[in-house]
Amino acid sequence: MQGDAKEEIRARLAIEDVVGEYVNLKRAGRNWKGLSPFSGEKTPSFFVSPDKGIWHDFSSNQGGDIFSFVMQVEGVDFKTALEMLARKAGVELSVYETGTNRQTQERKERMRAINESICVFYQRYLFKHRSGVEYVKKRRLDRDSVMDFRIGFAPEDG
Known part of the structure; x- marks a missing residue:
């Protein structure tokens, strides 16, 4: 998303014009x-x-x-600087966000579901395997702590 938007903004805005809004620039050869x-x-x-x-x-x-530059001079984060410059350049960020954000959100949700399943599996396994029960006793963990901290067990023998 932001990669394409960044390039579009760079193509539409001259850095010397943006900086020139904050700094009185004078020509110095090819530079300012x-x-x-x-x-x-x-x-x-x-x-x-x-x-x-x-x-x-x-x-x-x-x-x-x-x-x-905008981040430094305005004291803002990248996202805010991107939004400020997009407005100035007439770039609509939603065009770049739609597909990517949806895909990213779906991927995050799938990963959370996978992590939750794995957590439940290993947490249940903790009390079903002799080594897991011994571990809980050795560490003096009560069942509430095990559940609250999502402690699980994966045996060395697979």
Whole structure:
């Protein structure tokens, strides 16, 4: 989902335009430079490379792409930065989310069901196998603790 959306946003937004909303940039050859938005400097050490689609702040030794810049300057997580830039670029994120999120959710639900089945199997096996019963006694575990903490048993002999 996000991979395709990220590329679409990058294609529609110029990094120098987005950064330029926060930093007064001046042309420096093929790049742009300005004062760092992250430190109170007097000499420009913040650079944007449109060709590479990256920024670097030499005063704070930070850098990255358009998404990391918005994350840093706005103090937000990746998802929020993605949503902000998608709005600015006119990219509808739901187009990228629909199939992938549904598939991911279905996969997670299948994995939870499998894990639950395995847990129940080994928990039942704990009290049916002599070594399991000995383990419970040796550790002085009561039945409630075994059930609450979902403790199970898998014998070494299979």
